[in-house]
Amino acid sequence: MTIAFDNSYARDLPGFYLDWQAAAAPAPRILRLNRDLAAMLGLDADALTPEFLVGNDLPPSAHPLAQAYAGHQFGGFSPQLGDGRALLLGEVVQEGQRHDIALKGSGRTPFSRGADGKAALGPVLREYLMGEAMHALGIPTTRALAAVTTGETVYRDAGALPGAVLVRVASSHLRVGTFQFFAARGEGDRVKKLADYAIARHYPKLAGDYLGFFAAVADRQAKLVAQWMLVGFIHGVMNTDNMTISGETIDYGPCAFMEAYAPGTVFSSIDAQGRYAYRNQPMILGWNLARLAETLLPLIDADDNRAIEKATEVLEGVAGKYHDAWLDGMRRKLGLAGEDAGDAALAEDFLKGIEGVDWTLAFRRLTRAIDGPHPLPGVRLDDWLPRWRARLAPNAAQIMDAANPVYIPRNERVEEALAAAQEDNMQPFDDLLAAITQSFGERKGWDRFALPASDGFGPYRTFCGT
Template identity: 55%
Template sequence: METEHRDFFPCDNSYARLPARFYAKLPPVRVAAPRLVRLNEDLARQLGLDPAALSTTDGVAALSGNRVPQRCEPLAMAYAGHQFGMFVPQLGDGRALLLGEVIDRDGVRRDIQLKGSGRTPFSRGGDGRATLGPVLREYIVSEAMAALGIPTTRSLAAVTTGETVARVRPLPGAVLTRVASSHVRVGTFQFFAARGDVEATRRLADYVIARHYPNAAGAENPYLALLGLVCVRQAELIAKWMLIGFIHGVMNTDNVSIAGETIDYGPCAFMDAYHPDTVFSSIDHGGRYAYGNQPRVAQWNLARLAETLLPLIAEDKATAIESAQEALTIFAARFDAAYIDGIRRKLGLLRPEPGDISLADDLLKRMAANGADFTLTFRGLCETASGVPAHETARLQFADPTVFDEWAVRWRERLAREATEPAERRAVMRSANPAFIPRNHLVEEVIDAAQDKGNFAPFETLLAVLAKPYEDFPEFARYAAAPRPDQVVHQTFCGT
């Protein structure tokens, strides 16, 4: 492996200083002909990196894994996980390598990881490679999530490899450079707990507290405090998912970030027509990770984290279980609070009243029964706050618009009880109801153009639109529109 001495990533690798059983150190596998598809220049600058240097031949070599920058220590992280409820004691980074960590301009430590960088000891027979489609999907959706204000991993760069990857059919290979607050997962804790390695579990917990939850260090029981704080972040994250109609698709414990970020965009999707039972993932045959199940599954995943922390919480197991169960109740309370606050803002209800959730639930039930588009319905409500009486954009989402009209009478009566200026209400609603989301058919269009025709112009246009999701761009009206029947995407697929 050739090492480039330019300091593209001024790394300080705290995870690499943990014991050797936490990871496997190895270099990325070289690729034939790396070519930069896109560099996220704004993110690069936020990370304290030089976009011009990263765009050079040597920079692209670093982003593809052909050269390891000075001070980087590539490693594949070990973790386990419950996959669709079944525990797998060893998973780990099978096609990704953590290059190292940088301190961004806000003083926050951020991981730099390559996805699609070749086989590792955790590949389980896989080739360790990524194809262009999933790389573009993760780039698009993760950056859209960031623009929507959802905690998420970010995409720094996408690079094609000049190689073909064998899947159902031969596909162009690619490497994604991903940025995260960290890549520690619930499954990372499970890896050590499953082996009875209490010392490693303690080391990992201490590392997470120091890096992500320093306030827990001063608590009477730091590990119990850690569990509670992780519950809070996950509750607030899942509430944000629900409020924009996002479906992760594979909420396995190895896909749950301890830092509280959305991670691993495989068969993820945004709902078009609203229904709580909506599933896109081709591998979710039983609907375990359906849209409406996400809060319940998140709490289940956190219970698995709690199990790993029991030996640290208290020596007596019964005492530890009782304390952990109490901590887990934080999730439901915090989720409900975040969701209720968010749905009120989506409806323009700025002075809480007891019946607000019933009003919101009734709208959602009517939407589900009438095939109403989730995003367009709520965005359409914003115009009513400006005094437009017809609610046309919203009501026309319903197969039977009179169903919406009946609900809107009660909604208008509720709005009238607030002495809020229409302009203020409209501004709040527009900040809670995006005009643009990465609609599935648009993402597929972009992938097909790039993958089959080598045309990346649609990819660039979609990214530009999604960068400002709460603004109106009449010239990009088709990016806000619901799909035609022939454009509807019914299934999304895992990137492996």
């Protein structure tokens, strides 16, 4: 096959990666192919062979490489992480937009740190589902071009599992941790080169303006986390190596959507202290951005004190940017007319009233309370409803229906789909995928995708795919 890969990362940033090849997959099989995404990328879906999609048969234009990066993981700094089970194959340019095509689970690299570099089928399919759900919700995200089984077995705590590779598409894989890798080594010239590359790729109007670049990244990440919070999404591993410069959601590991609203919700089995709990995500946003600021200080100003002062001013504005984005989204979710100084309090009081109630259903069914009582048991909104009705837009129901999804990747349905896939039954996966990629608007026969987990589902825990 032929793909006209460009390779600006490899070409412009020598020394920022290691050339590498994917491990041989003995019997690759395309499990699911995202034909809509292939078309968006200008690719012929029928020409995407399983051998290509696992990295074993690449066109001459590809330049497979493992990217170098560092990162703070649960607050502790690791100076060398890098692509331990991933490879960037190259970039495709479509309608002026550059897109990375990368593999996840393609085998060991020099950054693997003793791990096998492989991926099991379950985490690959989870990332496929989550990325497509976020895309349908209008949240910036990496996406899956394909899920491919490799024909080999990988071993995890759960035992022997079928191996798989995810083919991931991103506007880039530049991370906060990419900057940290070179800054930690005192390689200021490479930090500058990386910043210039990131600006040219994602913020071309800011050429040479490193403070403006930092502010632009902060703005995108603040809006992204606000969108996560509005739909009840919990990333689970907001390490600095999992936060992109582009402002896209990346690395869907132990992530999940919150069902019963509880601000302290944690799903990840590796987040023992709740660092990345739902309510902490806005705080971690600021913490991660402070780490990015540290790498850029010499570029922001030659005088250390002035650089710190300028970066601090941007950082002090992050909470406001987040809150503005969150409140703007909350106004739409509540169907409010215009803006009012009391809207933040109105939104917060609604949240207090729905603690313990299903997050998605509470908002979705609130439209029924425009002219009647709230139709969900357990809500405490008798005093709140008149205040809310006084602020409603004339077309509130339409605004709310467009802002509040009916279908999200509910945890029981996700686990059901992944368990069936282990038995080579992809029907539950396909049914769930169909629902979550048509998030808004109720459809007959899809009730099971709109309801919380059954009583017997129990406390939910998610696990890192490595």
